[in-house]
Amino acid sequence: MTTPAGAFDAVLFLSFGGPNGPDDVMPFLENVTRGRGVPRERLAEVAEHYLHFGGVSPINRLNLDMIEALGEALAARGFSLPVYFGNRNWHPLAEDAVEAMYRAGHRRVLVFPTSAWAGYSGCRQYHEDIARAIDALAQRVPASVADDPILLRKIPQYWDNDAMVAAGADAIRRARTALPTADVAPRLVFTAHSIPLSADRAAGPAADGGGLYSRQVAAAAHAVAARAGYQQFDQVWQSRSGPPQVPWLEPDICDHLETLPAQGVRQVIVQPVGFVSDHLEVVWDLDNEAAETAQRLGLAYVRADTVGTDPRFIEMIADLVARYADGGGDLTALGCADNGRTCRPECCVPATRPMSPAP
Numbered sequence: 001m002t003t004p005a006g007a008f009d010a011v012l013f014l015s016f017g018g019p020n021g022p023d024d025v026m027p028f029l030e031n032v033t034r035g036r037g038v039p040r041e042r043l044a045e046v047a048e049h050y051l052h053f054g055g056v057s058p059i060n061r062l063n064l065d066m067i068e069a070l071g072e073a074l075a076a077r078g079f080s081l082p083v084y085f086g087n088r089n090w091h092p093l094a095e096d097a098v099e100a101m102y103r104a105g106h107r108r109v110l111v112f113p114t115s116a117w118a119g120y121s122g123c124r125q126y127h128e129d130i131a132r133a134i135d136a137l138a139q140r141v142p143a144s145v146a147d148d149p150i151l152l153r154k155i156p157q158y159w160d161n162d163a164m165v166a167a168g169a170d171a172i173r174r175a176r177t178a179l180p181t182a183d184v185a186p187r188l189v190f191t192a193h194s195i196p197l198s199a200d201r202a203a204g205p206a207a208d209g210g211g212l213y214s215r216q217v218a219a220a221a222h223a224v225a226a227r228a229g230y231q232q233f234d235q236v237w238q239s240r241s242g243p244p245q246v247p248w249l250e251p252d253i254c255d256h257l258e259t260l261p262a263q264g265v266r267q268v269i270v271q272p273v274g275f276v277s278d279h280l281e282v283v284w285d286l287d288n289e290a291a292e293t294a295q296r297l298g299l300a301y302v303r304a305d306t307v308g309t310d311p312r313f314i315e316m317i318a319d320l321v322a323r324y325a326d327g328g329g330d331l332t333a334l335g336c337a338d339n340g341r342t343c344r345p346e347c348c349v350p351a352t353r354p355m356s357p358a359p
Helices: 022-032 040-052 058-076 094-103 120-140 142-147 162-177 197-202 212-228 253-259 280-297 311-324
Strands: 010-015 083-087 108-113 151-154 187-193 234-238 267-271 300-303
Touching: 010 058, 010 094, 010 120, 022 040, 040 280, 058 083, 058 280, 058 311, 083 094, 094 120, 108 120, 108 311, 120 142, 120 151, 120 197, 162 212, 162 267, 162 300, 162 311, 187 212, 187 253, 187 280, 197 212, 212 234, 234 253, 234 280, 253 280, 267 280, 280 300
Parallel strands: 010 083, 010 108, 108 151, 187 234, 187 267, 267 300
Antiparallel strands: none
16 A cells, blocks of 8 residues: 555544443453552442443444444545544454554554543543554564554544534533423533542643643533533533542532532533543443432433534544644644654653543
């Protein structure tokens, strides 16, 4: 295969991964938590969440649907770029995907990560995934890689892309129609994955002590709420894990719901602004635990869709690919770098890794 100088010839759709059945659950969780010292009993607790849904994470089917739609969107634009699927923690693994790409003749690959954000888990760890895959490739086909190397360029963070904002706003509008009382104003609540405060600060500290990740989430919630026509909203967090003595971003979604009846709130829309698509943490934390909490409190509750099901989100990915496909694009953009190098040496330093054993 020949590729014009500077142009890219394939796309790697890089995600977190999830089990496809009960036998996958514990090995998957062991991969997620490798090197973090998470107790076996904690893994068993989280495994029960997956087994509640037959041991299958919804992220797998959604990713495959998104990949199919992305391939069609790229073809419609005249790009003959095959889209490969790789994961950090479960099959198909990123290492295997990169080897398959290399053996198929691809040497310049754009990488789309299914996280829009700054932070260690949201950005820097994807660079580490890329570096690990290249290292594995060098071990598997050492002579070829030495003479004919591969380049993988990670597409930058996209949390503030207008398509994401529009998709999130329309998801809120759809959710509003599912609430039982049209003349009662619902409380709009945004959630994102909590991380330790130290990890947030390590992602890019601010003068107020906060970090780049939490500032991005707050700005995204602001933009989506405004687009949906809401002047007021709440920003909370979910999926906290790890030792109780380690401070994480708060408040937790369920703790926050407990405070709403005293404020006269009767209806709640929860929008998982921090998640591109449904996976176990979305359906467990929001569709089970938070929904049960709301029911106990007498709150009408609805969870808005994640944006990955919106065709505009797929077009957004295609736009990003097109922006970089010919070898151009802004290489100084946050999150954009080649072959596992980070965009800035000080960016998203893993001072304290999140301990959560779920996605």
